[in-house]
Structures are given as structure tokens and as C-alpha cells.
Amino acid sequence: MHPEPLTRLIDELQRLPGIGRKGAQRIAFHILRTPRDEAERLLAAVQDVKDRVTYCSVCNHVTDVDPCAFCTKPDRDRRVICVVEDAQNVIAIERTRGYKGLYHVLMGALSPLHGIGPDDLTIKGLLDRVKGGGVDEIILATNPNVEGEATAIYLAKLLKPLVVRVTRIAMGIPVGSDLEYTDEVTMHKALGGRREV
């Protein structure tokens, strides 16, 4: 019923997270109506992300320079590494402005159900960083759900022999939710109330 190109765009848009048939249709018609230069800007932005954004070879955070800004900034405390599941979690923690250490992005969490084991995460890279020395504390900031907890416990076992302090962010965050959606204050409390594992 739609012209073929419009149908194809609607199909492609539906692959995006949180976009259903109605939403895709609405966006497709918006793109159709939108001035060409605005559409070009969107296209360029997508292209740019695919071309220029990559993962930091040290901490695996998303970046357009390698190593990333966190790993190179002189004002960050290099003795503390905060371990998170993904890049969005780094952003959530940075929003608190309460943390000045480094990060390590695991690129996921252990999940036997989804066939995600230790080798699918960047755990080896984390251990290498720690073995490199100069690290006093590892903060385990994986999500407060089953997978995140399991991952934290697994990492604690591996890290305790190597680091002075291995800590876990406090459960100030409503369990079952996601770090990405935690407000600054709760996140700040969680960071502050971290306890020895």
C-alpha cells in the first residue's frame, strides 16, 4: 500500500529498539516531509558513528580517540578502576560528578542462559590492567540484577588475590532496574556506600 521505498524504511526503522510499527510509520513519514538538509544531517550522523566511533583498547569505553579521554586525562585517579557492563553505565556514573577514577567496560554480564561466559566479556583485559600494577581498588558497578551480581561475585574471586580492595556499589539502586536509568543522587549514594566484598 505504501510506495516500496517507504515500506522498506518502515521495516528498517522497526529493527531499532523501542520502535513499533506505528512509531516506524510516523518516523518514516516525518523523514519524507523533513527538508533534505535535515535528513542529510541524520544520515551523516549515523555514518560518522559507524566510521569514527570505536572502543578504547584499554577500557573498552566508546571513543573517537584511542585510548579514550578517561584513560588519558591526567586528572583521573589511576589507582581506582570502576567496572561496568556497558558504555551507557559509564555515562550514568559520570553524571554524578562524584567519581574521579578510571573505568573498565565488560561489554556485558555473565549469563549462562544467553550463553555469555567469561571469554565473551573483557575480563582478561581487566586482569592484565590490574597485573600491570598501580591499582589499589576495583569498584564492581555491574547492574544490581541476577547477571550483574553473578558477574560481580565471579570478578571478586579473580581480583581479590591481585588488588588491595575489591568493592561493590551499594544496593541503594532499586534491584532489578538498570544503571542507565538511575538518577544522579541514588547513583551517588550507591557509589558512596560501597562495601568490601
Place this chain on the structure above:
Amino acid sequence: MHPEPLTRLIDELQRLPGIGRKGAQRIAFHILRTPRDEAERLLAAVQDVKDRVTYCSVCNHVTDVDPCAFCTKPDRDRRVICVVEDAQNVIAIERTRGYKGLYHVLMGALSPLHGIGPDDLTIKGLLDRVKGGGVDEIILATNPNVEGEATAIYLAKLLKPLVVRVTRIAMGIPVGSDLEYTDEVTMHKALGGRREV
């Protein structure tokens, strides 16, 4: 906090209808993770819509051939024209499979508040089609809200001297809602129960 290209993509995505900051962030990271060929397909689809989809010179429906399929299909009843506000409404009516006539897309509705007058719609084109002859009935299928009603009444005045029958779809549709979201059955009832204006 994000790498610049990612920030720009998130900004661009937020301009799309129904997408907020969180949704844009989630989609941006999805695009970042997605395989390049899938991203390329999305880019091509957007490009294609901008390049190949246009408006029918007869009925103003979206199309990639001019005149559009509805205006050229021999199995459509050329004596009836259904007038709608936008292309999505055409799709909503086609979904009923109960209508076999032609369409005319107004590209909006009269709205003094938003400064949209008769000259901003494709009313002149509609009158020219009717004056061209061969039209027995005009079905006014503008939205059942203030603007849509006003537009229908305005068009009825202009068309009555020119056409045998000027009808308005029945108010089977919940008033205040939008044709785009009407289910097939309600839409079918509305088309069937149309009454003389």
C-alpha cells in the same frame, strides 16, 4: 561525555517524533553495535525515501511513480473521490479493503490557530479534478476533530454546487482521535454509515 559523533547522532535522533533523550541514546548505541551492513541498509532506506518518494501530481498521495497507483489502477471507481488530510489516512482506509474509489490528500486541515488556510491545502487541485467531470460523489474523510470538521464543512460548501453527492464518513470513529489509529472495523462502519451533508 559521549564521543562527539555519538552526541551528534543522539541530538539528531531526538528530532524524530516520539523519541526522547533515553530512546535516542538507546538507538544510538544500538546503531553503534549493529553490523555495518545493517546500518548501511537503514542509511540506504532513508536516502531512497528522500530520492524516490514524491507526491502524486493528481491526488497528492505519497508515491514513487507519478501519477500514483491509485490514480492509474483501472479497477478503481473513478466516480468517487475520498478526501483525507494526509497519506497515512489513505493507508488506514485501504486497510478496510471496503473502498474502491480514488483519493485526494489535502496535506493537512484548516486551522486558523496554526495559520493554515485554504491556500495551504490542495483544495484548488481537488476543485479542478471535480470540474474535470466524471465525479459523482465526494466522501469527506477528514479527521473527526475540530480542524477536520471545519475543513469538511468548508469543502462541502464549495463542492455541493459541483457534485451530485457530497458525503461525510459516519462518526463511528471516536471523536478527538485520529484516523491513523482507527481499527479496520470502525473505519469500515464509518465508511458504510456516511450521510448526506
